[in-house]
Amino acid sequence: MTRVEIAGVGMHPFGRFDDRSVVDLGVAAVRAALADAGIGAGDFQAAFCGSVYSGVAAGHKVLTVLGMTGMPILNVEAGCASGAAAIDLGVSAIREGRYDRVLVFGMEKMPRGIIRSSFFEPWREEAGLAVTPAYFALRAQKLMLESGVTREMLAQVSVKNHDNGVDNPNAMFRKPFTVEQVLESKMVCDPLTLFMLCSPNEGAAAVVLERGTGSRVPVVASAIRSHLPGSVLGEHTPLSGLIDDDNPPPTTLAARAAFEQAGIGPQDLDVCEVQDTDAARELNTCEELGLCAVGGAGEFFAAGHSQMTGRIPINPSGGLLSKGEPLGASGIGGVIDVYRQLRGFAGKRQVEGARIGLAHTVGRGANASVIILGPL
């Protein structure tokens, strides 16, 4: 199969930037990625842009500012997986031989507070059934009932990720918390407190992908999957489902496909950046990716495996809990964080000797993505 490599990366920090438009954010990330790759106008043959709230033809607006239009520009929406979906399209297009080099970017300016999503019909909002953090809370409770997870562990996930985020210049929250501070922060939906939830925010990220020659970090797998019918706990947030606990979630489906493409298994990973929209989501993801057994998330976390010093550090970037989540950019941001680990550029949060890393997203749709990078 054609080897796809990362030729350059760029980010606009994640946070709140009232003086900048979403196009400004996208332009900054694209400029940085093109400079990192050492290329300019005319040096890539297609562009893929992930965004959810940026309106019509957002990617076109960014590339118009830069005078880089004329080639195909595709705008991609896939909920929290939008940026990863844009990468998936870029990877596929190079593998298929359509292009030698493509630009992938994503950007977002998220509304503040609980996200009002057109995903829900108006009557579901009126009936109080469009409460995104309540669905997160139900998943957290299921982990507490079935996977040996405690409230303290949920707080410890948040403490771990905020500790990791202190040294990430692109993160929105760079302050450590104690377990007590997390547990005593405002209750949102039991058992989840405010500091266990990530904040929707603003930012942009971009990567240049090219048909590789073996000298740069390769994308060895990219898979997107939606949910199978039946589950009531997926990010597709249905009104009903089946009494069936053996229904694999989209993350598991994407992970199986990605591990098959890469010819490796979860035991081969050195580092992961995963969706931690809330603290429980990270623990769910450990089970869904196969990093531990189903029902084993509590034991896995308590053993310290996901800490910086553990067997498979998870979210050394600080995760979405520290970075915040600008939907179109966050999936690409996770890939860039893994890329920096494999290049040895992760600074104080470097996982020593990291060769193979995984970036994961899951969200509205439901859509889940799993992208695996390396080894060089």
Place this chain on the structure above:
Amino acid sequence: MQPVREGLFRACDDGTARLLGGRCGECQRVHFPRGETCPYCSAEDCSDAELGPRGTLWLYTSVLRAPPGYRGDVPFGFGIVELEQGARVISRLTEADPARLRRGQSMRLVVDRLHNDEDGNPVSTYAFAPEGE
């Protein structure tokens, strides 16, 4: 009371309610709300199926602040109930205190007032109440 949406549920004389779901003629599985196409096997052979009123509580939490578009009282209960007909349903719960709920608890489907509309008329939705309350 005016339902929050027509075609979702029906109030019964004994104070309980039924969800207006569908049953697939091919795979026999039930779904809610009623659709023309089975959401599990894609067969277009669905007939009406009333679901409830008895169920078992599977997961639950409490919503403390009004979410977007919601005009009713807070806090309110929110959870998933397993119905005897073989479906899990996401629903409002009449009990808002998680400490008074537990997995496996017997629940029954009722009609619950959400808020009053612009003319002062009450608007209702379906909800599960702990059995015996």
